[in-house]
Amino acid sequence: MIHLDNVSWRRGKKDSAPVLAHLSFMVPQGGFRWLLGPSGAGKSSLLSLLHIENLPTDGQMTILGKTVAQEEKRAALVRLRQRIGMVHQDYQLMPDLSVADNVALPLRLQNRPEDEIQDEVHAILKWVGLGSRTDVPANRLSGGEQQRTAIARAIIHRPGLILADEPTNALEESQSCRLLDMFAELSAMGTTVVVATHNESLVRRLERPFLFLEHGRLVDDGGEQP
Ligand SMILES: Nc1ncnc2c1ncn2[C@@H]1O[C@H](COP(=O)(O)OP(=O)(O)OP(=O)(O)O)[C@@H](O)[C@H]1O
Numbered sequence: 001m002i003h004l005d006n007v008s009w010r011r012g013k014k015d016s017a018p019v020l021a022h023l024s025f026m027v028p029q030g031g032f033r034w035l036l037g038p039s040g041a042g043k044s045s046l047l048s049l050l051h052i053e054n055l056p057t058d059g060q061m062t063i064l065g066k067t068v069a070q071e072e073k074r075a076a077l078v079r080l081r082q083r084i085g086m087v088h089q090d091y092q093l094m095p096d097l098s099v100a101d102n103v104a105l106p107l108r109l110q111n112r113p114e115d116e117i118q119d120e121v122h123a124i125l126k127w128v129g130l131g132s133r134t135d136v137p138a139n140r141l142s143g144g145e146q147q148r149t150a151i152a153r154a155i156i157h158r159p160g161l162i163l164a165d166e167p168t169n170a171l172e173e174s175q176s177c178r179l180l181d182m183f184a185e186l187s188a189m190g191t192t193v194v195v196a197t198h199n200e201s202l203v204r205r206l207e208r209p210f211l212f213l214e215h216g217r218l219v220d221d222g223g224e225q226p
Pocket residue numbers: 011019037038039040041042043044045046
């Protein structure tokens with residue numbers, strides 16, 4: 001579940017213009033929202049906020065049932081962030097680590113047994129079509145391969161919330177459709193999903209409520225339906 005109540009976020013000093021201003025919306029657990037808006041509207045900034053890379057400057061933000069503004073200990077925020085899967089626009093892979101080791105990271109952070117990790121990594125890499133690329137360092141992958149690695153890493157630990165920033169821009173259409181089907185399936189099973197995109201055909205393919213940002217303000221809050 002996501003709940004923002006009059007949240008604003010400034011990048012710098014208190015008197016600077018807010019990048020995100022007075023955002024209020026709710027996404028129930030298992031809800032799916034498209035995050036839309038023109039370039040520079042603040043979509044990536046909102047996803048970073050939901051991923052708790054930044055904290056609200058004003059207002060109250062609740063993520064997966066925890067009110068983040070009231071969390072004081074950094075360790076608690078890190079634990080909460082581990083329950084979120086994020087696909088960054090620039091993938092943010094560890095360049096020298098192999099595909100398999102990048103994807104295994106969230107499971108290693110959970111101290112899962114190594115044989116279980118190997119099995120899960122193998123299965124998910126097969127699913128995203130990277131079964132033959134497991135040992136390749138991330139810095140030798142094509143854009144589409146990097147994006148699929150980032151997607152596998154974001155979902156392998158079955159997070160309660162998945163955030164994705166333009167997750168299909170380096171994918172072929174058939175791969176985009178498979179990814180979309182998987183996001184819809186995860187949402188139906190109770191995972192909250194927020195996907196920022198400029199891809200209109202993707203949005204038409206899966207009719208879901210959208211959050212629409214313009215100049216850092218919400219002009220459509222998606223309503224309250226699942
Ligand atoms: N590192 C930065 N330093 C200063 N300003 C930034 C930085 N990154 C983004 N901005 C500004 O913050 C605002 C919001 O940017 P953001 O990247 O969140 O928009 P966006 O909707 O995701 O855009 P796009 O669709 O092009 O990815 C824009 O005015 C942008 O110019």
